[in-house]
Amino acid sequence: MLTRDVYDLAVVGAGIVGLAHALAAARLGKRVVVFERDLEAVGASIRNFGFVTVTGQPGGETWRRARRSRDVWREIAALAGITIEHEGLTVVARRPEARAVLEAFLDTSMAEGCMLLTPQEAIRHVPSLAAESISAALYSPHEMRVESRTALPRLARLLAERFGVTFHYGKAVQAVSPPKITTSRGQVEASRVVVCPGDDFVTLFPEIAAQHRLTRCQLQMMRLVPADAGFTLGTAVMSDLGLVRYGGYAALPEAAALRDRLQQEQPEHLQHGIHLIMVQSTDGSLVVGDSHLYAETPPPFSSERIDTLILEEATAVLNLPDYHIDERWTGTYASSPDAMAVIDEPAQDVKLVYITSGTGASTAFAIAEEVVTSLFDTPIPALEKVL
DSSP states (O other): OOOOOOOEEEEEOSHHHHHHHHHHHHTTTTEEEEEHHHHHHEEESTTOOEOOTTTSSSSSHHHHHHHHHHHHHHHHHHHHTTOOOOEEEEEESSHHHHHHHHHHHHSSSGGTTTTEEEEHHHHHTTTOOOOOGGEEEEEEEEEEOOOOHHHHHHHHOOOOHHHHOOEEEEEEEEEEEEEEEEEETTEEEEEEEEEOOOOSSSSHHHHHHHHHOEEEEEEEEEEEEESTTTTOSSSSSEEEEGGGGGGHHTTTHHHHHHHHHHHHHHHHHTTTTTTOOEETTTTSSSEEOOOOOEEEEEOOOOHHHHHHHHHHHHHHBBBBEEEEEEEEEEEEEEEEESSSSEEEEETTTTEEEEEEESOOHHHHHHHHHHHHHHEEEEEEOOOOOOO
């Protein structure tokens, strides 16, 4: 059973969004408790690339949040013992139309620090690049990558040991009415609550999810192990297909011509929402994906054909050595047709937060700072001031 302790903030959900809110409140010196229905976080927060993406995010709010979240990741990684696996992003343009999109992007304010590279120049960042098959590449220094499966537990441990955050795993929150929070193991008191339910639209405040027309996006991903132990990726890698999916590129007028050509040459990739992201782990393995299927209840089955299409794009961009597939998995996240994130207030002193664009790792820390600031009417102090 739960104790009778009284907290300043209760957080529902121990994925990256929940942990980000716990960190923001702890930096204010608040007493924080986190509830997670599973024995550990096993949802979208660990079924991803761990890729903190700035370049290519839609302009304005999301791009600003991504830059801020990247900075928080950098600060918190050293404290939590989280390894930054690699930094930077190389976006490969296989077609002239893709190069035109990259050139147009460089004329925007979001391209600060980015460079357009020749294929030969791009090899300095990505030694395994199939230079003969590309037109140009965009290099961005702003991205970073962590291993989500280890980063989340280490962040939770830091919050518990350094900031005094209380965690209750294996306890589902069933009702929220501050100061009372009812769980599957009893009640706890907290003056304010942030609900971060991932893609659970039915347990708490289902009417809000319905109002925002939330659905699920299912993706497929793989982990490849190259036969060459010395294979080095260098940076994260994306390709033409990403230029018609990421809003910072796709909103440019030049993207229309690329989309038309892709529809002619890779219609099946577009049909399955496939775009290429490749990142590397410390052990040399590569995380590769992904696809996008939108449905209220996606089927629990992965498609071999979709994996094949993803690997086709990967081998067109990189000179991959022989490899074997060590893992395959699917993930789901909340999706909205109208917003990159949904932040609602279903009751007094309660915030409901859905990140509805698959950008949790990239934007959660900034969103949490905004939400916690509004709940306590106090700006979040710099991390070095509270340590």
